Amino acid sequence: MKWFFLILLVANLVYLGWEIDRQTAIDRAQNSEALVIPPDVKKLVLLKELPSPPALRARPEGQTEENTAGAGKEAAPATSATEDVKLEDKFVGELMAQLPEIRPGGSGSNPQTPADMCFSYGPFPDAQQTKDLLAWFDERKVSVQQRPEKNSENQLFWIYLAPLESVDSARQALEDLKSKGVKDYRLIETGDLRNAISLGLFSTQALVNKRLNELRNKGYRPIVVPYREANIIYWVDVKLVNQQSVLTQMFTDFPAHYNSVPVACSEIALTRQTP
Numbered sequence: 001m002k003w004f005f006l007i008l009l010v011a012n013l014v015y016l017g018w019e020i021d022r023q024t025a026i027d028r029a030q031n032s033e034a035l036v037i038p039p040d041v042k043k044l045v046l047l048k049e050l051p052s053p054p055a056l057r058a059r060p061e062g063q064t065e066e067n068t069a070g071a072g073k074e075a076a077p078a079t080s081a082t083e084d085v086k087l088e089d090k091f092v093g094e095l096m097a098q099l100p101e102i103r104p105g106g107s108g109s110n111p112q113t114p115a116d117m118c119f120s121y122g123p124f125p126d127a128q129q130t131k132d133l134l135a136w137f138d139e140r141k142v143s144v145q146q147r148p149e150k151n152s153e154n155q156l157f158w159i160y161l162a163p164l165e166s167v168d169s170a171r172q173a174l175e176d177l178k179s180k181g182v183k184d185y186r187l188i189e190t191g192d193l194r195n196a197i198s199l200g201l202f203s204t205q206a207l208v209n210k211r212l213n214e215l216r217n218k219g220y221r222p223i224v225v226p227y228r229e230a231n232i233i234y235w236v237d238v239k240l241v242n243q244q245s246v247l248t249q250m251f252t253d254f255p256a257h258y259n260s261v262p263v264a265c266s267e268i269a270l271t272r273q274t275p
Contacts, residue, residue: 117247118265121258122235123149133236136254140246143239143270151231156201157208158227160188161220163196170195180218201227237268 124130130146137144164170170187174197177185186198199215199222202208208224215222236258240247250256 116265117240118263118268119238119240119250119260120147120235120263120268121238121255121260123151123233124235125231125233127234130234130236133255133258137236137238140243140249142243142246143241145237145268145270147235147237147268148232149235151233154203154229154231156203156227156229157205158201158225159199159208159211159215159222160193160225161197161199161222163188163193165195167195170197173197182215182218201229237263237270239265239268239270 121133122130127146127148134144134146161173164173167189174185174187177197182199184200188194188196188198200211202211212222212224250260
């Protein structure tokens with residue numbers, strides 16, 4: 001049984017080789033077929049294949065062999081050079097038509113003045129910190145101003161006791177808080193919450209819960225409300241008008257100690273102009 005399979009395998013290999021060889025022979029025969037040339041196309045033949053040599057042409061009178069060769073060599077470059085000149089003139093004309101009109105400057109021309117440049121320094125947490133910077137720009141006759149801006153609000157929680165009927169009742173409540181060991185309280189004397197008692201502002205829920213548990217254990221019923229606290233920050237805005245020397249000093253002198261960003265002059269309204 002083993003020999004049978006081996007014989008069958010060899011037979012298959014032989015048959016495969018025969019098929020490959022046969023297909024190769026067919027492809028070679030198809031590719032070697034001569035191209036069909038139309039009858040009206042002239043055939044290219046060698047001189048020795050002609051039945052008889054061609055007849056010689058007569059040379060025109062007054063023309064030598066050197067003149068004939070020289071004329072043939074000079075005619076082609078002359079024609080080519082003429083065509084190149086025509087093409088070059090055409091392209092130059094098209095390019096000149098696309099160029100913008102350039103007018104020579106004179107006494108009557110109005111050159112465009114450089115655009116104004118504006119910068120903002122900051123932010124500063126305190127207005128006092130902007131004084132030295134404002135003075136530096138004032139000395140150099142630069143338009144400058146201090147600009148306050150509200151910073152992002154902080155979310156806090158306010159705990160207080162409800163307003164009492166009178167000031168005397170509120171003061172008595174303060175004495176009661178003191179006797180029970182409660183600290184950090186303040187009487188509110190004006191506004192809608194007059195005679196209420198403030199028990200502090202807290203930034204986290206954990207601190208709020210701790211304070212509430214302390215007060216409830218002492219018998220109080222406090223109120224909790226959200227409270228937003230806005231901080232004020234300050235910027236120093238400057239505007240340079242044809243002051244290149246000051247612009248250079250801004251990055252090498254005293255202002256270089258502070259953060260600055262270029263801004264569009266339309267975004268800042270300078271109310272303080274230095275002559």
